[in-house]
Structures are given as C-alpha cells and as structure tokens.
Amino acid sequence: MKKLIKTGIFVLTGFVLQVSVASAHHAVQAQFDVQQIETFTGVMTDVELINPHPYFHLDVDTGNGQIENWSVESVALQALRRAGLLKRLRVGDTFTIEGHPSRNGEPIYLMVAITLPDGNRLTMRSLDPSAR
16 A cells, blocks of 8 residues: 555656646747847846746847847757857847847847857857757
8 A cells, every 4th residue: 555655646746747847848939929030239237047048138229219128038058058158148248139029029039149249149049940
C-alpha cells in the first residue's frame, strides 16, 4: 500500500511540474505579430536578466518630442551569454532594436536583432522557421 501511495504521489508531482512548465512558456505568435518587424532606437534604462526570457527597457523618442519606455523580450538568457551580449548591455547606452511588435498595440517587442553602440548588429532570432 505504501508503495502505491508513493508511486501515486510521484506521478502526480511529475504531472503538476509538467503543467507548470508548459504554462510558463507561450507561443510568440499569440502575443507578437511575427509577420511585421519594426526598428527603433533608444537608450537602455533597465536590463532584467530573468528566465525564461530577459527583458530590456529603452527610452524611445516617439517622434513628437515624447519619450516612452518600451520593453523588449529577448531570446533566452543562455543565448545572450553565448553571443557575448550580457557584458555589452549597459544602462545609458543607445541600442537599435529590430523586433516583432505586440498584437495589442502596447510598446512591447520580441527582439529579432540588436545593433550595439559600436555598430555591430547581432541577429538573435531567425525569421526562417526551418532554421529553428
């Protein structure tokens, strides 16, 4: 009987963990318009190195003299580390972002590429679905 209870608890725990991991990730097509790419330049105000996706926040001049803080969802933290980008993301520096805009019109983007202050452009997300 004890063995049956332990097995049941083990199976239930595994199921709960699977559900929580699956719900933590999202389909990018649901939140972002992956058919469009917008490019903007802004000053980095914050870098959130969180899993599963880090966020960058930039102050962007909207063209009418207004400055808005826009958010950019990045690729996974490990991908940023492999690209050598973590050491180059400095608050106060100016970056150009190419990204998919959010579907609801909020200033949130899914990063496709980033151009660093020194002019180097790094593609962080392939637009070719067969490349994934």
